[in-house]
Amino acid sequence: MITMETSAITESRCPFTDRASHAEPEEATAPAAAESSVPVGATLNLPVADWVEVEQLRVDPYPTYARLRDESPVVWVPSIKKVLVASFAGCLFGEQHPDIFSNDVSGAHMTRAFGGQPMIRKDGAAHAAERSVINPTLRPKKIAQVWEQRFRSNTDTYLDALEAAGPGADLNEVFAAPLAAKNLIDLLGLTGVSPTDLARWSADFIAGAGNVLGNEDIWLRCRRSRAEVDVALDEALPRLRKHPDDSMTSLLLHADMPLESVRANVILAISGGVSEPQHITTSSVSLLTQHPEHLAWARADPKNFAHVFQETVRFQSPIGMVTRETKTSTEIDGFQIPAGSQIGLLVASANRDASNFEDPEHFNPRRSERRHLGFGSGNHMCAGKWAAETAIGNVAVPALYERFPQLSTDPANPGIKDGWAFRGFKSLPVIW
Numbered sequence: 456m457i458t459m460e461t462s463a464i465t466e467s468r469c470p471f472t473d474r475a476s477h478a479e480p481e482e483a484t485a486p487a488a489a490e491s492s493v494p495v496g497a498t499l500n501l502p503v504a505d506w507v508e509v510e511q512l513r514v515d516p517y518p519t520y521a522r523l524r525d526e527s528p529v530v531w532v533p534s535i536k537k538v539l540v541a542s543f544a545g546c547l548f549g550e551q552h553p554d555i556f557s558n559d560v561s562g563a564h565m566t567r568a569f570g571g572q573p574m575i576r577k578d579g580a581a582h583a584a585e586r587s588v589i590n591p592t593l594r595p596k597k598i599a600q601v602w603e604q605r606f607r608s609n610t611d612t613y614l615d616a617l618e619a620a621g622p623g624a625d626l627n628e629v630f631a632a633p634l635a636a637k638n639l640i641d642l643l644g645l646t647g648v649s650p651t652d653l654a655r656w657s658a659d660f661i662a663g664a665g666n667v668l669g670n671e672d673i674w675l676r677c678r679r680s681r682a683e684v685d686v687a688l689d690e691a692l693p694r695l696r697k698h699p700d701d702s703m704t705s706l707l708l709h710a711d712m713p714l715e716s717v718r719a720n721v722i723l724a725i726s727g728g729v730s731e732p733q734h735i736t737t738s739s740v741s742l743l744t745q746h747p748e749h750l751a752w753a754r755a756d757p758k759n760f761a762h763v764f765q766e767t768v769r770f771q772s773p774i775g776m777v778t779r780e781t782k783t784s785t786e787i788d789g790f791q792i793p794a795g796s797q798i799g800l801l802v803a804s805a806n807r808d809a810s811n812f813e814d815p816e817h818f819n820p821r822r823s824e825r826r827h828l829g830f831g832s833g834n835h836m837c838a839g840k841w842a843a844e845t846a847i848g849n850v851a852v853p854a855l856y857e858r859f860p861q862l863s864t865d866p867a868n869p870g871i872k873d874g875w876a877f878r879g880f881k882s883l884p885v886i887w
């Protein structure tokens with residue numbers, strides 16, 4: 456899901472082609488102080504982590520997270536213009552106290568990018584009214600009854616594509632990205648949309664949600680993608696009005712909410728439901744290549760792939776940070792934070808906190824403590840977590856090893872991973 460609002464923008468890569476064309480908020484280095492209601496560091500009375508560098512986070516955020524947890528788990532970070540929270544206990548506290556930590560953050564670019572305020576930027580009853588509409592189709596029972604078969608059929612399509620591409624193919628481009636996009640197209644009921652278009656829209660909306668510099672080209676891309684989403688909705692809405700189905704769009708349409716909210720929440724799902732399952736697919740294959748003992752364990756009983764999925768979300772969290780704004784002053788890990796502060800809960804850091812996980816720097820799908828914050832927690836916890844677990848953990852990754860028992864990453868070409876607020880492989884060549 457999209458969670459960042461205040462980082463600036465640089466060019467990045469198309470999730471399908473790896474060509475420079477889209478922007479991602481985490482690559483930012485020049486956030487707009489004017490966007491933030493937080494006082495400057497000196498008045499916050501918090502430790503100032505002026506050594507935190509966005510470029511270093513992008514390359515590999517984990518050494519920075521470790522130092523933060525070690526030195527001070529709550530800090531003011533000038534380069535990001537946020538109070539960052541790095542501990543498991545602190546992040547959990549933030550997520551579990553929506554009365555203090557609001558999702559309705561000031562100056563949310565997401566609302567402009569999406570053309571309306573989606574549920575993730577609402578609190579309390581306003582949030583619950585929209586969230587409760589999509590929940591029924593995303594619960595485990597419905598996933599098993601309705602969606603799992605679609606996920607299997609989509610997986611077969613892209614396994615064929617991978618086989619046709621042959622050893623050396625980029626798992627991200629040929630399999631993980633289009634599969635994630637096609638699964639989401641089905642969940643949304645947007646028949647007729649191509650995975651390539653959906654992924655492009657997703658990247659444009661992610662860029663817009665982080666467009667703190669007001670880059671006109673990014674607003675233009677958001678407008679263009681919104682217009683294309685409108686064309687898809689013009690086809691889908693009359694059909695779904697007449698013939699309601701289990702898709703998220705149908706449920707939103709038949710609930711008592713303005714069309715603007717239907718559209719903002721469809722766009723929310725588009726922006727947040729592609730890159731995370733895509734990244735978990737490639738990260739799982741990379742980690743299982745490094746740990747043949749865990750691969751053998753999972754293959755001996757394919758139910759274990761669900762644990763591989765969850766441990767991958769913990770160990771290589773595709774979303775590194777979720778944002779909040781304090782409504783009242785509060786205390787985290789012994790540090791006082793004033794009302795009106797913009798907060799970054801570093802869930803990827805929380806997921807490596809030794810006070811919560813034994814040997815946290817090791818990938819171990821057999822670990823006993825399984826509760827992590829990779830999907831968030833509390834009332835904004837990821838709506839798509841069971842869909843993603845089924846689509847990737849239970850279907851796609853086991854199917855990859857069934858079709859290609861010798862599948863591994865290419866030792867000569869270990870792939871490219873980057874990002875921190877959103878992190879994952881940009882490319883991952885595989886052989887078999």
Ligand code: HEM
Binds near residue numbers: 773831
């Ligand atoms: C491995 C895959 C995924 C991961 C790691 C992930 C992670 C997250 C996280 C961390 C949040 C919480 C954001 C916050 O607290 O501010 C979130 C929210 C959300 N996710 Fe996901 N997500 C994944 C897949 C999906 C998919 C496939 C969908 C669409 C079906 C989806 C839809 C949503 C929605 C709608 C929200 C907002 C919920 C709300 O505000 O109540 N996610 N996700």
